Amino acid sequence: MxxxxxxxxxxxxxxxxxxxxxxxxxxxxxxxxxNATQLAPAITSVSSPFxxxxxxxxxxxxxxxxxxxxxxxxxxxxxxxxxxxxxxxxGFLVTFTFQIPEGWVLHISExxxxxxxxxxxxxxxxxxxxxTMSEFFMDYADHYKIFSPxxxxxxxxxxxxxxxxxxxxxxxxxxxxxLRRYRRTTEIMSEETTLIEKSxxxxxxxx
Amino acid sequence: MTIKVKVEKATQKQIQEAEKKLKNKQGKNxxxxxxxxE
Numbered sequence: 059m060x061x062x063x064x065x066x067x068x069x070x071x072x073x074x075x076x077x078x079x080x081x082x083x084x085x086x087x088x089x090x091x092x093n094a095t096q097l098a099p100a101i102t103s104v105s106s107p108f109x110x111x112x113x114x115x116x117x118x119x120x121x122x123x124x125x126x127x128x129x130x131x132x133x134x135x136x137x138x139x140x141x142x143x144x145x146x147x148x149g150f151l152v153t154f155t156f157q158i159p160e161g162w163v164l165h166i167s168e169x170x171x172x173x174x175x176x177x178x179x180x181x182x183x184x185x186x187x188x189x190t191m192s193e194f195f196m197d198y199a200d201h202y203k204i205f206s207p208x209x210x211x212x213x214x215x216x217x218x219x220x221x222x223x224x225x226x227x228x229x230x231x232x233x234x235x236x237l238r239r240y241r242r243t244t245e246i247m248s249e250e251t252t253l254i255e256k257s258x259x260x261x262x263x264x265x
Numbered sequence: 266m267t268i269k270v271k272v273e274k275a276t277q278k279q280i281q282e283a284e285k286k287l288k289n290k291q292g293k294n295x296x297x298x299x300x301x302x303e
Contacts, residue, residue: 142268149280155269164266178283220275220283231268 127165136237138164143172143230151220154231156211164211166235176223182216212240 144152154171158164171179181188219229275283 136266138266140266140268142270144270144272146272149275150272151275151279153271153273155271157267157269159266176287178286220279222275222280222283222287233268237266 125167131236132238134239137234138237139232139234141230141232143228145226145228146219146221147226148221148224151218152229154217154229156215156233158211158214159237161239162237163240164215164235164237166211166215166233168235169217169231169233171217171219171231172229174219174221174223174227174229176221177227177229178220178222180216180218180220182218183211184213 140156142154144154146152156164217231221227
């Protein structure tokens with residue numbers, strides 16, 4: 059068995075242990091995004107049992123992270139969930155938009171859309187089309203595509219489904235997660251600069 | 266927080282892209298099935 063294959067399987071075991079409550083926090087949290095970014099091109103272009111395992115690993119890592127963050131809730135976090143549906147005739151497309159309020163970040167723990175044949179899906183997060191997310195989890199359920207939960211979304215999330223079949227389809231979308239307040243790095247830096255200026259002025263120093 | 270919905274007619278380009286994508290996917294699945302039966 060290839061070395062990288064063993065590593066992947068070990069990671070899946072670690073994550074499953076975490077999900078079973080045996081570990082205090084998800085393993086290798088810092089490398090999750092790096093892994094996902096590096097693996098994304100390979101996952102879209104090739105399909106094999108090994109890559110299916112990688113997809114699964116990414117799913118569990120994201121889920122573990124969301125759970126960990128939820129277990130370590132910050133005062134002011136708001137749990138959110140919603141559902142909606144649309145009837146879409148042939149040759150039409152539906153756009154579902156999760157509206158994220160300004161100054162908040164949405165942590166998505168689950169996100170699914172009904173699966174229909176002759177339909178293509180797109181997932182856009184923070185204004186960027188994510189082809190891997192759109193393809194990721196179509197094998198995980200019979201009737202629902204479950205998108206790999208994005209770690210965070212700062213801007214509106216958009217899912218589109220284009221119906222190219224000969225029949226009208228009904229697509230329903232569900233998501234759950236929580237909203238957490240955030241401050242932009244620039245805002246924090248600006249506040250820190252102001253504090254430093256105030257401090258030096260009060261001490262009679264000149265910058 | 267809510268999910269907004271909008272249904273609109275797909276452009277010819279969007280439909281062509283979708284059909285191409287589905288065709289590619291069917292091709293890949295077909296190849297995979299053949300490989301697994303070997």
